[in-house]
Amino acid sequence: MNDNNSLVEAFKQTKYKVAGHGTRNIQILKEALKDIDGKQESDVYGKGKIIEDFQEKMAKYLGKEAAVFFPSGTMAQQIALRIWCDKKGLKKVAYHPLCHLEIHEEDGLKELHQIEPILLADKNSLIQLEDVVRMEENIACLLLELPQREIGGQLPEYKTLEDISTYCHEKGIKLHLDGARLFEILPYYEKSAAEICDLFDSVYVSFYKGIGGIAGAILAGNQSFTNESKVWKRRHGGDLISLYPYILSADYFFDQRVEKMKKYYEEAKDLAGLFNQCHGVSTQPSEPVSNMFHVHFAAPKEEMEVILSGIYQETGIGLTSNIKGISKTTCYFELSIGEMYAQTPKEEVKNVIHLLDQKIRGISNI
Structure with a gap:
């Protein structure tokens, strides 16, 4: 194939793209800033009304004493685990084999902090209570990712979360939430963010995934924890002189979209249902538990x-630009529903799935 x-x-070149919130271009920032007074003072090295107000707003939303804005979740989560390890005097943490820290961060946790990860559960399964109970190693912190992105965004039963939280607290193990997509799972659990976060000692949330901001993350916990995180943020170079483009876009799109997560979730279930009627196609999970x-x-x-x-080229509707191979005969792509799906004519979506079914049936041996 040529380029x-x-x-x-x-x-x-497609007219409609079913996933996400649209092209990540400069318009995102322009939209977020359109009603902002140009004379408003920026944040400066982590201080000022813009950053402090947003941190307070998110701490309240997440039900935590305090919150700190970070330029990236990678930075925030490594720091969270470092703090809990230092408090216990033990540099061992546990998480899923497909955790972001393990497969996407160039061993940052190990190289920068000399923290040893203990991998729990099979890579294709969720962490269950028995995995934690049977763990032989002593650890400072357990990280749970909700949803587990690399296996289709699967979620454990809420009772499992409660049981793991109780066990960890009884054993003196800190529990950290990788909540990069926390907002997106609230409709499935039918819980508030604060209710879910109450099970955890610390929590990270992202503002560019489901929310659709430019970049940035919040790390939340008790006051002592967040105070320490600010020190580590400075050590990591995360105290940019000003972070306001990220903060203002995070705040703007949070207000625009956090209450739409149930709508995105329902649309994801509808679309997955169409895919699952197609020959040679299946979704993981078979019925989504979030918008992804x-x-x-x-x-x-x-x-x-x-x-x-x-x-x-035939329909003008795009499903994905990136397919990942699994084996010589199988592959997959990730799909997250946002603002764009509602703008795509549903009859045309059904036509795309019909064409997909026909063309896959035309492949030999399937």
Whole structure:
């Protein structure tokens, strides 16, 4: 395939893109700033009304004593685990084998903080209470990611979370929440963010995933924890002279979208249902538990790229620009529902799925 016919190029040319909130361009910042007084003072090295008001707002929303704004979740979570390790005098933590810290951060936790991770559960399964109870190693902190992104955004039963939280508190193990997509799971659990966060000693949330801001994260916990996190933030170089473009966009899109998560969730279930009627296609989970899920194809990555490129050119509707191979005969992509899905004509979406079904049936041995 030449570049003009590549999946990425075909996707860019589509009129409708079913996932996310739209193209990540400068318009995101322009929209967030459109009603801001240009004379408003910026934050300066972590201080000032802009950052302090937002931190207070998020602490209240998450039900924690205090919160600190970070330029990235990678920085925030490494710092959280470092604080809990230092408090216990033990540099061991536990998390899922497909945790972001393990597979996407170039061993930052190990190289920067000399913290040893203990991997719990099979990589294709969620961490359950028995995994924690049977753990032989003594650890300072357990990290749970809700939802578990790399296996389709799966979630444990809420009772499991409660049981793990109780066990950790009884054993003196700190419990940290990787809540990069916390807002997105509230409709499934039918709980408030504060109710879920009450099970955890510390929590991180992202403002560019489901919320659709530019970048940035909040780390929340008790006052002592957040005070220490500010020191580590400075040590990591996270105290930029001003973070207001990230803060203002996070605040703006939080207000715009956090109450729409139930709508996105329902739309994700509808779309997954269509995919699951298609030959050689399945979703993980079979019924999504948030606005995000994985779409699996019983076909090689290269063939699916050709098929999807053709469908995009024929219909003007894009599903994804990035397919990941699993084996020689299977592949998948991740899909998150946001503002764009509602703007896509539903009959045209059904037509895309119909075409997908036809074309996959045309592949031999499927």
